[in-house]
Amino acid sequence: xxxxxxxxxxxxxxxxxxxxxxxxxxxxxxxxxxxxxxxxxxxxxxxxxxxxxxxxxxxxxxxxxxxxxxxxxxxxxxxxxxxxxxxxxxxxxxxxxxxxxxxxxxxxxxxxxxxxxxxxxxxxxxxxxxxxxxxxxxxxxxxxxxxxxxxxxxxxxxxxxxxxxxxxxxxxxxxxxxxxxxxxxxxxxxxxxxxxxxxxxxxxxxxxxxxxxxxxxxxxxxxxxxxxxxxxxxxxxxxxxxxxxxxxxxxxxxxxxxxxxxxxxxxxxxxxxxxxxxxxxxxxxxxxxxxxxxxxxxxxxxxxxxxxxxxxxxxxxxxxxxxxxxxxxxxxxxxxxxxxxx
Ligand SMILES: Cc1cc2nc3c(=O)[nH]c(=O)nc-3n(C[C@H](O)[C@H](O)[C@H](O)COP(=O)(O)OP(=O)(O)OC[C@H]3O[C@@H](n4cnc5c(N)ncnc54)[C@H](O)[C@@H]3O)c2cc1C
Numbered sequence: 121x122x123x124x125x126x127x128x129x130x131x132x133x134x135x136x137x138x139x140x141x142x143x144x145x146x147x148x149x150x151x152x153x154x155x156x157x158x159x160x161x162x163x164x165x166x167x168x169x170x171x172x173x174x175x176x177x178x179x180x181x182x183x184x185x186x187x188x189x190x191x192x193x194x195x196x197x198x199x200x201x202x203x204x205x206x207x208x209x210x211x212x213x214x215x216x217x218x219x220x221x222x223x224x225x226x227x228x229x230x231x232x233x234x235x236x237x238x239x240x241x242x243x244x245x246x247x248x249x250x251x252x253x254x255x256x257x258x259x260x261x262x263x264x265x266x267x268x269x270x271x272x273x274x275x276x277x278x279x280x281x282x283x284x285x286x287x288x289x290x291x292x293x294x295x296x297x298x299x300x301x302x303x304x305x306x307x308x309x310x311x312x313x314x315x316x317x318x319x320x321x322x323x324x325x326x327x328x329x330x331x332x333x334x335x336x337x338x339x340x341x342x343x344x345x346x347x348x349x350x351x352x353x354x355x356x357x358x359x360x361x362x363x364x365x366x367x368x369x370x371x372x373x374x375x376x377x378x379x380x381x382x383x384x385x386x387x388x389x390x391x392x393x394x395x396x397x398x399x400x401x402x403x404x405x406x407x408x409x410x411x412x413x414x415x416x417x418x419x420x421x422x423x424x425x426x427x428x429x430x431x432x433x434x435x436x437x438x439x440x441x442x443x444x445x446x447x448x449x450x451x452x453x454x455x456x457x458x459x460x461x462x
Contacts, residue, residue, distance in 0.1 A: 121137060121142065121143065121144045121145075121297060121298065121299050121300075121301060121443070122144070122145050122147065122288075122290070122297040122299070122300040122301070123144055123145070123146040123147070123300075123301050123303060124147055124276045124278075124300055124301065124302045124303060124304060125147075125148060125302065125303035125304040125305060125307075125308075126146050126147070126148030126150075126260065126264060126271065126303075127148075127154050127155060127156035127157075127260070127303065127305050127428075128155075128156045128159070128256065128259075128260075128424060128428040128429065128432045129303035129305065129421045129422065129424055129428070129432055129435075129436070130146055130148065130301075130303035130421070131146070131156075131259070131260055131263050131264070132187070132432040132433055132436040133301060133303060133421055133436045133439060133440065134146045134263070134267060134270070135187070135190075135191055135263065135436070136187075136433075136436040136437055136439075136440045137440060138267070139190060140440065140444075142440075142444070143270075144270060145270055145271075145272060145297075146264075146267060146270060146271045146272070147271075147272045147273075147274050147275075147276055148264070148271065148272075148273060148274075149273070149274065149275040150273050151307070151367075153367035153395065153396060153397050154305055154307075154397060155305050155306065155324075155397040155398060155399050155400060155424075155428070156256050156257075156260060156305070156428065157256070157257055157260065157397065158324070158326055158395045158396065158397035159256045159397070159428065159429070160253070160256075160326070160345070160347060160355060160357060160358070161253050161254035161255060161256040161259075161429045162203070162205070162251065162252070162253055162339060162345075162347075162429070163181065163184065163251060163252035163253070163254065163427075163429050163430045164205055164248065164251050164339075164341075165177050165181075165225070165227040165248060165250065165251065166207070166225055166227065166229075166248060169210070169213075169214060170217070171214065171217050171218055171221060171225075173225055173226050173227065174427065174430070175405075175406075176434075177226070177227070177430075178226070179434065180430045180431050180433075180434045181252075181430065183433045183434035183437060184200065184252075184429070184430055184431075184432075184433045184434070185200070186433070187433035187436075187437075188200035188254065188433070191259070191263070194266065195262045195263070195266055197258075197262065199254060199255050199258060199259045199262075200252060200253075200254050200255075200429075201252065201253055201255070202249075202250065202251075202252055203251055203252055203253040203337075203338065203339055203347070204247055204248060204249045204250075204251055204338045204339070205247070205248040205251035205338060205339040205340075205341055205345075206232065206234060206245060206246075206247050206248075206338050206339065206340045206341065207245050207246055207247070207248060207341050207342075208232075208234075208239070208241045208243070208244075208245035208340070208341065208342035208384055209241075209243040209244055209245050209342075210243075210342055210343050211243070212243065214243075215243050215244060218246060227248065227250060228248075228249055228250055229246045229247065229248060230246065230247040230248075230249050231246065231247065232244055232245045232246055232247060233247070234340075236386075237386060238334060238336070238385070238386050238387050239340060239384055239385060239386060240383070240384050240385075240386055241342075241384065245342075247338070251339060252429075253339070253347070253429075254429035256428075256429065276290070276300075278302070278311050278312060278313045279312060280292065281300070281313070283313065283415050283417055283418060284415075284417055285415065285416055285417065286298065286416055286417060287417050288300055288415075288417040288418070297417070298417060299411075299416070299417050299418070299419055299443060300417065300418060300419070301419040301420065301421055301439070301443075302314070302418070302419070302420050302421070302422070303420075303421045303422065304422065305398070305400040305422065305424075306319070306321045306365070306398035306399070306400045308400065308420070308422050309321070313412070313415075313418055314412065314418070314420060314455075317402055317408060317420075317422065317423070318402055318403040318404070319400070319401070319402060319403070320362065320401050320402065320403040321362070321365055321398050321399055321400055321401050322360050322361060322362050322398070322399045322401055322426075323359070323360075323361040323362075323364055323365055323366070323367070323396060323397070323398050323399075324357060324358040324359055324360060324361075324396065324397055324398075324399055325357065325358060325359045325361075325369055325370065325373030325374065325376075325377065325394065325395070325396040326355055326356065326357030326358045326377075326394070326395050326396070327355070327356045327357065327374060327377050327378070327391050327393070327394050328349070328353060328354070328355055328356075328391070328392045328393035328394070328395075329346070329353070329354045329355070329356055329389040329390065329391055329392065330352050330353055330354075330389065330390045330392050331346075331352055331354050331385075331387060331388075331389045331390075332352050333352070333387070334348075334352070334354065334387055336348060340384070340385075342380070342383065342384045343380060344356060344357060344358070344376075344377055344380040344381055345357065345358075346381065346385065353392070354389075356377055356381055356389075357377060358377070359373045359376055359377065361373070365398050366396075366398075367396045367397055367398060368396060369394040369395060369396045370396075373394075373396065374391065374394055378391070399425055399426050400422055400423060400424060400425065401423070401425040401426065402422070402423035402425070404452075405425055406423060406425075406452060406453060407421070407422065407423040407424055407425070407431060407435045407453055408420060408421075408422055408423045408453060408454075408455060409421050409422075409435050409438060409439040409442070409449055409453050409454070409455075410439065410442055410449050410453070410454045410455040411442070411443070411455065412455065413455055419439070419443060420455060421435065421436070421439055435453065438450065438453065
């Protein structure tokens with residue numbers, strides 16, 4: 121199998137095949153601004169202003185725990201860690217909603233404990249002790265090193281592939297594969313081999329900060345969040361822009377994060393880096409996986425949106441089952457049948 125794209129989707133599919141003893145070649149263009157390389161990797165059970173339990177949370181989390189534990193054993197390092205999240209209310213509506221819903225979330229919530237000399241929280245908040253963080257960049261780096269010669273740093277141009285019904289050839293390499301799975305994230309918008317997916321991507325910018333003496337290991341989130349990277353270095357983000365879909369950091373993005381951070385962070389900080397990536401969101405906010413409706417030798421894994429760390433293991437497993445005919449793909453995650461026009 122050829123896997124095109126070595127972000128969260130492609131790398132997680134590669135491990136899933138590895139654990140099944142199935143051969144693969146993973147080709148990745150190594151885009152430093154790919155969503156996976158800039159992602160914070162949070163797994164947050166209660167998201168958004170509606171304070172709703174994340175879709176299918178228990179099922180996805182169980183798959184993620186099983187999967188990352190196996191990878192951690194292979195790579196002999198900790199990658200998927202418990203990282204409590206402090207959620208500060210942004211307005212009274214949010215606070216009232218939380219009070220109304222308290223006890224019905226299906227996950228543990230705790231009382232807010234925060235040092236008022238470092239954080240302002242006039243409306244209060246709550247803690248999610250069971251939030252997680254995947255160290256995404258390290259997961260990718262260490263996985264690709266582990267796969268060794270099965271990983272190639274190159275860009276595949278989909279238009280150069282010779283696509284047949286039961287195999288495809290990569291003329292440049294003079295190699296044939298039974299199937300190529302495209303795991304390109306937001307770059308998949310430009311892949312002409314598939315009918316256009318209903319992409320609704322969102323650019324996200326993120327800052328690296330030096331905050332001497334803050335000494336906070338939890339994620340602190342008030343619409344924008346900060347999380348410790350190591351020592352006095354923290355990440356802070358992120359913006360959500362549906363209009364500008366490039367990966368260039370902007371002054372406006374930086375200003376937005378800094379302003380919103382100052383609304384609750386009481387100590388001075390210095391910006392040491394600034395990055396941006398594009399989240400591969402589909403308009404139903406659910407991943408799409410499976411074989412091409414016409415060409416058996418093509419398949420897709422995309423649409424991880426803002427929740428790749430949580431969802432990639434579950435959908436990689438489903439896709440591997442679907443491709444080997446050992447299981448079915450959830451009806452709402454499968455690729456649509458061919459359109460009338462092509
Ligand atoms: C600022 C920001 C913060 C985020 N925070 C979180 C978070 O806290 N938690 C969370 O779960 N998710 C988060 N996300 C979302 C998460 O990053 C995505 O869900 C996930 O990374 C998508 O992974 P992917 O593999 O589908 O795509 P990508 O990460 O975009 O990977 C695609 C890969 O394919 C390669 N590629 C593309 N085309 C080709 C080609 N033709 N040939 C070869 N290689 C190719 C690219 O180089 C890239 O490596 C965040 C995203 C952003 C932008």
